[in-house]
Amino acid sequence: MRRALPWVGATLVALLLAAAVLAPWIAPHDPALTDLASRLQGPSARHWLGTDHLGRDLLSRLLHGARASLGAVALILALVLAIGCAVGSIAGMAGGIVDAVLMRICDAFMTVPTLVLALFMIGALGTGLGNVVIAIALSHWAWYARLVRGLTLSLRSRDHIAAARLAGLSRLAIIRRHILPAVAGQLAVLASLDLGHWMLHLAGLSFLGLGVAPPAPEWGIMINDARPFFRTAPMLVLLPGAAILLTVLxxxxxxxxxxxxxxxALREHAH
Known part of the structure; x- marks a missing residue:
């Protein structure tokens, strides 16, 4: 079971990415096309998963929702890594007052719960998917900066870093050639564990009406739209909820x- 679970996760991620990339070609209908004559229908040959309260095809909206959700999470990842790596590597290499100031800024961001900080950012920036992406990224970058800074401090006294300095490489070149490749593995682990967390944040904020605006398909807003019909058509809530659950899993x-x-350390413990 321990050996099989990684393959299950990799397969699910591959399927989700394929659905997101191929959604415009494999979705059977326009996800925003309304047909009130076909509203709240069950699964059929025309609509494999049925329709919502406006007659829109659920399968098409789920596929395009994967495109919106995974695309937003990819943007969050890029922003978090860019800010965290820049701040952490600069603090670790510079030391002194620069390190102290940057780490106090990190501490300020880390003291506030991420969801509360994201809501504050959205209040300052405004609603919309782009602002939600920025808000989530700004509420999570500090942990990455701390990690990169700690690893940079442990690496900068190594012989190959000293040799690079003697060779005349600038701090920026040392960070790019020696520091970032060395910390990439730890960043990959932390990011992969945070992707599901960001997905839940994104869906929750869209559910509150702060992210994607209707009628754009997104899993969180699909759940919000389906709330009045939960008793009569529970699949409208359960299907996007299951999509979020499978993605986080x-x-x-x-x-x-x-x-x-x-x-x-974990490898040695396993052996």
């Missing part, structure tokens, strides 16, 4: 597998 399984493979 897939990312967590993949993250656990990466942690087991890339963390030397």
């Amino acid at each position: 897939a990312f967590n399984l993949l993250g656990d597998a990466l942690r087991d493979r890339l963390d030397p």
Whole structure:
């Protein structure tokens, strides 16, 4: 079972990514096309998973919802890694007052719960998917900066870093050539474990009406739209909820597998 679970996670992630990329071609209908004459229908040959309260095809909306949700999570990942790596590597290499100031800023971000901080950011930036992505990224970058800074401090006294300095490489070149490749494994583990967390944040904020605006398909807003019909058509809530559940599960399984493979302490304990 321990060996099979990583493959299950990798397979689920691959299927989700394929659905997101191929959604415009494999979705049987336009996800925003309304047909009130076909509203709240059950599964049929025309609509494999049925229709919602506006007659829109559920399968098509789920597929395009994967595109919106996974695309937003990918943008969050890119922003978090960019900010965290930049702040952490600069603090670790510079030391002194620069390190102290940057770490106090990190501490300020880390003291506030991430969801509360994201809500505050959205209040300042405004609603919309782009602002939600920025808000989630700004509420999570500090942990990555701390990790990169700690690893940079442990690496900067190594012989090959000293040799690079003697060779005349700038701090930026040392960070790019020697520091970031060395910390990539730890960042991959942390990011893979956080992807599901970000997915839940994104779906929750969209559920509250702060993210994707209707009629765009997104799993969180699909659940919000279906709330009045939960008793009469529970699949309208259960299907996007199951999509979120499977996505979070897939990312967590993949993250656990990466942690087991890339963390030397865990490998030694397993043996």
